Amino acid sequence: MKARMNPFAVAPDALKSMMEYSGKVSALGLESNLQELVKIRASQLNGCSFCIHMHTRDARAHGETEERIYLLDGWRESPLYTERERAALGWTETLTLVSQTHAPDADYDALKPHFTEEEIVSLTLLIGLINTWNRISVGFRSMHPVTARSEAA
Secondary structure (H helix, E strand, O other), X not given: OOOOOOHHHHOHXXXXXHHHXXXXXXXXXXXXXXXXXXXXXXXXXXXXXXXHHHHHHHHHHOOOOHHHHXXXXXXXXXXXXXXXXXXXXXXXXXXXXXXHHOOOHHHHHOOOOOOOHHHHHHHHHHHHHHHHHHHHHHHOOOOOOOOHHHHHO
């Protein structure tokens, strides 16, 4: 796979704005591990290897376990995630796949016992943001770093 372009080089001001917005969304108060789980799950759904690579590394840096990262694609069948995380992951899936799901009331209602209204807004902004980054990375074919071991494969 070959990159189509480097959007940071082509439109630095636009991407600087995205980076600034990312920082602001990250600072809205949701716990770091939850943010990383949301970013990984949306990136899995969107097939964004660049963002999966980035956010699994970030999750590990925030103390996330390998087991929870590996099982994230099957979170509904695993007891390793809290009810708060499950509600967030369900909302992540429904908004990432919004053209199919149309954001049903059940997925929204599942958030209410675990998130304040302000946190629901923050979570929704986070999901929208990672979906935008996924589209940038997939659209321009951004490549994750390649290690010596993966080069040999």
